[in-house]
Amino acid sequence: MSLPQSHPAVHQHKGLSCPVSGKLHEYCPPQAGDSRSACPALNTMANHGYIARDGKNISAFDLIRGLKACYGLSTPLAVFLSVVGFIILKKVRNISLFEIGKHNAIEHDASLVHHDTPQGQEYAPIDIDQTLVGRLIADAKTGREQGEGPEAGDTRILMDATDVARARVRREKECRPIDSVHAEIARGEMGIILGVWETKTHDNVGIPVEWMRRWIGSERLPDGWKPDHVQGLLDVVKRSKAIRTAMDEMKKNEAIANGDEKAKL
Ligand code: HEM
Numbered sequence: 001m002s003l004p005q006s007h008p009a010v011h012q013h014k015g016l017s018c019p020v021s022g023k024l025h026e027y028c029p030p031q032a033g034d035s036r037s038a039c040p041a042l043n044t045m046a047n048h049g050y051i052a053r054d055g056k057n058i059s060a061f062d063l064i065r066g067l068k069a070c071y072g073l074s075t076p077l078a079v080f081l082s083v084v085g086f087i088i089l090k091k092v093r094n095i096s097l098f099e100i101g102k103h104n105a106i107e108h109d110a111s112l113v114h115h116d117t118p119q120g121q122e123y124a125p126i127d128i129d130q131t132l133v134g135r136l137i138a139d140a141k142t143g144r145e146q147g148e149g150p151e152a153g154d155t156r157i158l159m160d161a162t163d164v165a166r167a168r169v170r171r172e173k174e175c176r177p178i179d180s181v182h183a184e185i186a187r188g189e190m191g192i193i194l195g196v197w198e199t200k201t202h203d204n205v206g207i208p209v210e211w212m213r214r215w216i217g218s219e220r221l222p223d224g225w226k227p228d229h230v231q232g233l234l235d236v237v238k239r240s241k242a243i244r245t246a247m248d249e250m251k252k253n254e255a256i257a258n259g260d261e262k263a264k265l
Contacts, residue, residue, distance in 0.1 A: 013053035025049050027220050036219075037097035038107055038114050038124045041193070043219040045070045046097060055097035060086045062094075071196045072227025080233060081192075098123060108182035110175035112136050112167055112190075113216050133217040139167040140209045158199060158206030161239060164190045165246030184240065187247075191239035195231045 011019050011031060018028040025048045030036050035055035036043045042063075046055045050070035051062050063082035067073045073081070088105050089095070101107045101124035109116040113132040117124045140159035168186060172178065178186070193215070197207035211222045255263035 015052055016049040018049060018053055028053065030055070035096035035098045036126050037099075038101040038111065038126050039097075039189075040113075040216045040219055041067075041071070041189075042097055042100065043126075044215060044221060047219050048221055057094045058097065059094045070221075070227075071192075072229060072231050073192075073196075074230045074232045077192075077231060077233040077236065098126070101126065104182070106185060108178050108186060110168075110171045110178050110186065112171055112186075116175050128217060128219075130217060133213060135170070136167050136216065137209050137213050139163050139170065140206075140212070142166060157209045158201065158204045159194075159209050159212055160204075160206035161191075161194060161242035162246045163206070164194065165243050165250060168243065169247050169250050187240040187243040188236060191236045191243060192231065194239050195235050196227070 013019075013028070013031055013034055017024065018026065021028050027047055028049075029047060030043075031054075034046070034053065036046065037055070042051070043055075045051045045066045046053055048070065050066040051058055060082045063085070064075070064078045067078040067081060068075065085100070085106055086092070086095075089100065089102060090105075091099070103117040103122060103124055107117070107124045111124075113128050113136060115125050115127075115129060140163040141157055142163070164187075168190075172183070193212075194207055197211055198205065199208055208222075211225075214220050214222065252263050
């Protein structure tokens with residue numbers, strides 16, 4: 001069976017460029033044989049040619065360069081994520097994106113849009129559960145007026161640290177328990193993107209939910225978006241703390257609502 005004319009040609013990715021789009025940093029989905037991970041940030045970088053489009057033979061330096069160019073991360077933050085990532089993975093040589101998902105290294109259960117790693121498997125699933133994407137977006141709309149939001153054609157809804165906390169509390173209840181280090185990693189992952197995309201409207205601060213839906217659900221950057229500031233490490237630490245504080249508050253309120261008197265102390 002031949003492909004319809006409108007279908008993009010099936011092709012091989014080599015290096016940062018794509019033989020079909022031809023344009024630097026234009027989106028192209030992974031092709032057969034390309035390697036992808038459980039990380040939306042890294043997959044997006046490969047889909048836009050900020051690291052090798054086939055997701056293979058990637059060094060820590062490639063990641064540092066890509067994180068700075070794609071998301072505007074500061075050098076210390078890009079070096080921290082890449083070098084610490086390679087150390088946790090116990091890798092010196094170049095890696096394929098799939099290898100980043102080694103279970104319980106950086107990767108953890110209770111992900112926002114991925115299922116827990118099945119018992120006995122070494123690597124996390126990379127499939128995105130679009131129902132979970134919808135729930136994440138719904139967590140960002142909780143408490144906002146009915147009829148407002150993307151379904152109503154409103155792209156102004158912004159996701160903030162409290163919305164991320166709501167999603168994390170929900171996933172940590174639904175999934176296998178995670179230890180404190182992986183819980184911190186999970187908050188940090190979202191803390192970075194909250195900083196990179198922070199947007200202000202007259203009465204709200206956060207990241208546009210439609211950007212989040214497209215990024216975490218389809219591993220694509222918003223059209224025409226380029227970094228507008230340098231995203232630093234300390235700012236990410238502050239944002240992770242804000243997510244943690246909001247999570248603690250939610251858990252406390254829930255315990256009180258369930259009649260746990262000690263939670264009031
Ligand atoms: C701009 C920088 C980055 C951002 C914004 C980011 C963001 C994220 C987010 C939001 C997730 C969670 C996906 C989910 O819950 O389903 C994730 C997962 C992951 N990221 Fe990244 N990431 C970044 C860089 C990196 C780097 C440099 C590495 C490794 C060297 C990495 C490794 C991972 C891994 C292994 C996971 C899977 C964790 C899980 O089980 O959910 N990430 N990332």
